[in-house]
Amino acid sequence: MQLSENPSIVPARELTFSLRLYVAGQTPKSVLAFTNLKQICEEHLLGRYEIEIIDLLENPQLARGDQILAVPTLVRRLPEPIKKIIGDLSNTERVLVGLDLRARQ
Amino acid sequence: MPLGNATEVNRMQRPTSDDERRRITRGGEAPKTPTGIPGLDEITRGGLPRGRPTLVCGGPGSGKTLLALTFLVNGALLFDEPGVLMTFEENEEEIASDVASLGFDLPGLIAARKLAVDYVRVERSEIEETGEYDLEGLFVRLDYAIRTLGAKRVVLDTIESLFAGLTNDAILRSELRRLFRWLKDQGVTALITGERGDGALTRQGLEEYVSDAVILLDHRVHDQVSTRRLRVVKYRGSHHGTNEYPFLIGADGISVLPVSSLALQHGAPLERVSSGVARLDAMLSGEGYYRGSTILVSGTAGTGKTSLAAHFLDAACRRGERCLCFLFEESPQQLLRNMRSIGIDLAPWVAAGLLEFHADRPSRYGLETHLVTMYDIVANFRPTVTVIDPVTNLMTVGTHSDVQAMLTRLIDHLKTANITAMLTSLMPGQTDIERTENTISSLMDTWMVLANELSGDRHRRKLYVLKSRGMAHSNELCEFVITNHGLTLLAAAGPAREAANDVDLASLNRDHHAVI
Numbered sequence: 001m002q003l004s005e006n007p008s009i010v011p012a013r014e015l016t017f018s019l020r021l022y023v024a025g026q027t028p029k030s031v032l033a034f035t036n037l038k039q040i041c042e043e044h045l046l047g048r049y050e051i052e053i054i055d056l057l058e059n060p061q062l063a064r065g066d067q068i069l070a071v072p073t074l075v076r077r078l079p080e081p082i083k084k085i086i087g088d089l090s091n092t093e094r095v096l097v098g099l100d101l102r103a104r105q
Numbered sequence: 106m107p108l109g110n111a112t113e114v115n116r117m118q119r120p121t122s123d124d125e126r127r128r129i130t131r132g133g134e135a136p137k138t139p140t141g142i143p144g145l146d147e148i149t150r151g152g153l154p155r156g157r158p159t160l161v162c163g164g165p166g167s168g169k170t171l172l173a174l175t176f177l178v179n180g181a182l183l184f185d186e187p188g189v190l191m192t193f194e195e196n197e198e199e200i201a202s203d204v205a206s207l208g209f210d211l212p213g214l215i216a217a218r219k220l221a222v223d224y225v226r227v228e229r230s231e232i233e234e235t236g237e238y239d240l241e242g243l244f245v246r247l248d249y250a251i252r253t254l255g256a257k258r259v260v261l262d263t264i265e266s267l268f269a270g271l272t273n274d275a276i277l278r279s280e281l282r283r284l285f286r287w288l289k290d291q292g293v294t295a296l297i298t299g300e301r302g303d304g305a306l307t308r309q310g311l312e313e314y315v316s317d318a319v320i321l322l323d324h325r326v327h328d329q330v331s332t333r334r335l336r337v338v339k340y341r342g343s344h345h346g347t348n349e350y351p352f353l354i355g356a357d358g359i360s361v362l363p364v365s366s367l368a369l370q371h372g373a374p375l376e377r378v379s380s381g382v383a384r385l386d387a388m389l390s391g392e393g394y395y396r397g398s399t400i401l402v403s404g405t406a407g408t409g410k411t412s413l414a415a416h417f418l419d420a421a422c423r424r425g426e427r428c429l430c431f432l433f434e435e436s437p438q439q440l441l442r443n444m445r446s447i448g449i450d451l452a453p454w455v456a457a458g459l460l461e462f463h464a465d466r467p468s469r470y471g472l473e474t475h476l477v478t479m480y481d482i483v484a485n486f487r488p489t490v491t492v493i494d495p496v497t498n499l500m501t502v503g504t505h506s507d508v509q510a511m512l513t514r515l516i517d518h519l520k521t522a523n524i525t526a527m528l529t530s531l532m533p534g535q536t537d538i539e540r541t542e543n544t545i546s547s548l549m550d551t552w553m554v555l556a557n558e559l560s561g562d563r564h565r566r567k568l569y570v571l572k573s574r575g576m577a578h579s580n581e582l583c584e585f586v587i588t589n590h591g592l593t594l595l596a597a598a599g600p601a602r603e604a605a606n607d608v609d610l611a612s613l614n615r616d617h618h619a620v621i
Contacts, residue, residue: 024241024245069271071241085232085233095235
């Protein structure tokens with residue numbers, strides 16, 4: 001699977017993923033998003049990912065820094081560049097594309 | 106708005122809430138939040154609906170953002186109401202530098218915790234959408250900013266940008282609906298800007314969600330002259346002016362033409378001010394013009410209108426009054442030189458700061474711009490006497506009705522401020538005076554006509570008072586001369602119904618006045 005046209009960029013599949021999931025309270029959407037994310041990570045990033053969950057109801061001041069608008073929002077902080085995926089992550093294909101784990105069709 | 110009408114509008118838009126129905130049937134006006142923008146608070150009878158969202162829409166460059174920012178800055182500075190700006194188009198630094206030229210110190214206000222700016226960046230290419238989401242992040246940010254400051258005012262500029270950044274319109278629309286309801290629940294007075302759309306007030310139909318008040322801004326260019334106009338399209342539960350009002354973005358920010366006084370409610374001072382010409386004062390029942398009145402001096406070219414105005418200015422400055430003089434024909438230097446040649450030296454008054462000239466070519470701006478500029482100058486200088494020489498040159502700038510409307514507003518404004526105003530009117534030769542002047546004559550308290558009459562091998566200067574409300578003025582056609590000692594009225598010429606001696610004339614007029 002070719003991830004990048006540019007050979008100097010290390011393919012994302014070899015790096016550790018630092019992920020942040022922004023939610024606002026324990027809503028069905030946020031629970032679903034977390035479940036979906038966990039499943040995708042276990043399947044595609046086993047052993048090289050970390051997930052930090054930020055509840056904006058508890059830490060509202062954090063919304064601004066990462067430009068959070070929608071919830072749930074998944075932010076891929078590492079590897080760079082930063083990527084954002086919004087929604088309940090129910091479409092696995094799109095999540096993989098958004099995380100650069102699969103080439104855009 | 107009449108009662109029936111208001112109810113009908115509500116029925117059309119959405120069911121009337123109990124709260125609103127009570128307000129309408131009571132006939133009372135809803136509470137208002139002043140914008141502090143000169144003129145706008147008059148049109149809306151107090152400001153924007155308190156605790157409710159108002160939509161401001163207009164095309165690019167129509168002044169939406171500036172109006173919204175002025176609302177926030179005035180809130181923080183004048184009304185002790187901190188505000189939150191959520192901007193979707195420009196970041197904090199860009200906005201601060203945009204308005205710094207107007208004297209708005211955004212960084213200072215932010216440091217003083219009177220203002221918070223949150224720049225929301227939405228870039229479609231950076232966001233992948235998958236599955237259901239909502240805009241709770243936006244709510245959280247807004248809520249956090251409002252709570253931190255104890256904000257009473259909120260501006261969203263321009264929330265429609267969300268539609269460009271996110272693809273799911275259905276979610277956006279339901280979230281916007283929720284947002285505006287939420288803003289109401291917070292009790293903040295919100296101002297939401299929207300880009301004008303084709304055949305609709307805004308591109309995304311925001312007016313559907315924000316229906317308490319809608320203000321439309323317009324920027325038109327007609328005959329190469331640009332004009333900005335503002336209209337209150339809708340204001341639920343309140344009376345408001347429905348006309349289009351010109352507004353200007355000047356050095357001091359936005360001003361909308363004040364119209365509050367068009368109801369003819371100015372006071373009628375009894376104090377009199379000298380015309381600067383002794384015998385003319387005598388013709389005006391011995392004491393000159395009424396303070397705060399408006400005087401029209403009309404005549405063909407070279408009849409001495411400006412000289413009469415110069416006497417008036419000179420007399421006012423001698424009393425220590427502040428005078429403004431708008432020139433639309435000659436430069437201040439020309440006027441000073443010409444008046445010095447007839448013995449009226451105005452230069453010392455200019456040096457003393459009592460007299461200020463403003464010369465402009467009429468064609469330089471549109472009527473509204475002239476008008477608003479003059480308002481600004483009057484407001485800053487605070488004169489007690491204002492001369493416009495000649496007012497007729499302004500009439501070349503617009504249509505008859507526009508000019509009339511503008512002059513009505515201007516004169517009204519001057520009267521309200523108790524400023525004695527003298528307007529000179531240059532008439533083309535050989536026309537019926539009283540017909541030519543019908544545009545503005547009804548607005549005038551005192552109207553004097555100057556004329557040159559050919560008599561043998563020389564022409565004689567004549568002056569008469571066509572009308573002067575509230576005083577027993579002379580009806581005489583009086584000859585005058587202009588020498589190097591100024592303008593002097595000669596003792597009554599022709600069939601002397603009134604006394605030849607000006608002292609007698611004065612006393613006679615005083616008697617008339619006493620009888621009245």
